[in-house]
Amino acid sequence: MKIIKKYKFFEMRDFLILWSTQSISQLGSSITSFALTLWLYEKTGSSLSTAALTICSYAPYVLLSIFAGVLTDRFNKKKTMLVCDVLAAICTVVVFILFNTNLLAVWHLYVLNAISGLMNTVQQPASEVAMTLTVPEKYYQKTSGLRSLSRSLISILNPLIAAALYSLVGLNGVIAVDIGSFTVAFTALLIFIRIPENTNVAKEESAFNLAKGGIVFLKENPMIMTLILFMSGVNFVASAFDAVLPGYIIPNPKGGLSVLGIVTSCSGIAMIIGSLIASALPKPKDRVKIIYLTMLFSLGTENFLLAFSREPILWCIGQIIGWILVPIMNANLDVILRTTIPLKLQGRVYSCRNTFQFFTIPIGLFAGGLMVDNVCEPFMKAYGESSFLQTLFGSGKGSGAALMMFILGISGSLICIIAGKKLKKYQYSEN
DSSP states (O other), X not given: OHHHHHHHHHHTHHHHHHHHHHHHHHHHHHHHHHXXXXXXXXXXXXXXXXXXXXXXXXXXXXXXXXXXXXHHHHSOHHHHHHHHHHHHHHHHHHHHHHHHTTOOOHHHHHHHHHHHHHHHHHHHHHHHHHHHHHSOGGGHXXXXXXXXXXXXXXXXXXXXXXXXXXXXXXXXXHHHHHHHHHHHHHHIIIIIOOOOOOOOSOTTSOHHHHHHHHHHHHHHOHHHHHHHHHHXXXXXXXXXXXXXXXXXXXXXXXXXXXXXXXHHHHHHHHHHHHHHHHHHSOOOSOHHHHHHHHHHHHHTTHHHHHHHOOOHHHHHHHHHHHHTTHHHHHHHHHHHHHHHSOGGGHHHHHHXXXXXXXXXXXXXXXXXXXXXXXXXXXXXXHHTTSHHHHHHHOSSTTHHHHHHHHHHHHHHHHHHHHHHHHHTTOOOOOO
């Protein structure tokens, strides 16, 4: 038995080192991002201004992801990841310098976040292919569960650690932790990790033709394209929810900043549980069906529960219900993509996926904040005296956010039902 376990570790050695060290680096980056959000909110007092930080990070996904895949497929994956890590770290150092010379301005953060987002745009597909190259196919579902687990831990720990560090040692301490985590990940990737190279890409092809290859693949594989577009709809609702949640909890008499932190952390706890379940589950009969049914359950319960409830315990339960099945969905989607997309095309296709699947996130963040501030809150202020509306959504500031949660619940459910009908006609076979 010990020999078998050692053999499994040897097979997954490079993945485990890459996954663990990159997770540490991502935690450091997330801590800095959260701390900068706190700093920005202190400066501006505007939810839209803080949401703009995330919008700037995701903008490169929308604009440049397709061509980032060309770099991934054409160039050395390890070198690409190392260069992107260094440039992202330089952005953090620039923030440190500007902050300590009292020159840091809001627009600096937007620009630097956009540059960091660009680095992530290039690095993310390279990292996806690197995971494929370092993991035997039989471990795809288990490793996907591990990656969901690390993302869940990051989502729990980063607001707690960031808030503690920011209050105790300030932004300088937060940045020091970020640079330390970067050093660990960079050293491990440079020295200890071997990433096999895929040599099947024709490097003499033009960048345009290589980029076009990812789009052509999606056109020729409508099931994959439908799944990606379905997830873009899910991301729109989820990002709008993220923009609405602070405006719902903070003004509530039983809410506030600390309660918001607790409720937000519940999503990470749920994802840890879901990640462990995803790692332990056997191979399902119908991965496609699991994807849209899990999202129907998540979007069709969490939004409605928060919209109609006034108790923090119910908000926490809603977060757990909404997120516990997400790792299971991610694991099945990950296996479908890795087993369907040829290895030589994965960088380009993953980059196209980033454009089509994530372009709705900045739109959702903007739309969620805009709807609450300019539509739902004014509506409840004008008509919220109605006993019917008060019973459903409460009264005062925050009731408009509750109304928006209800709208998101309806929208998310409809997206899942429509996508489910379309996906039923496709057959997915796994070797």
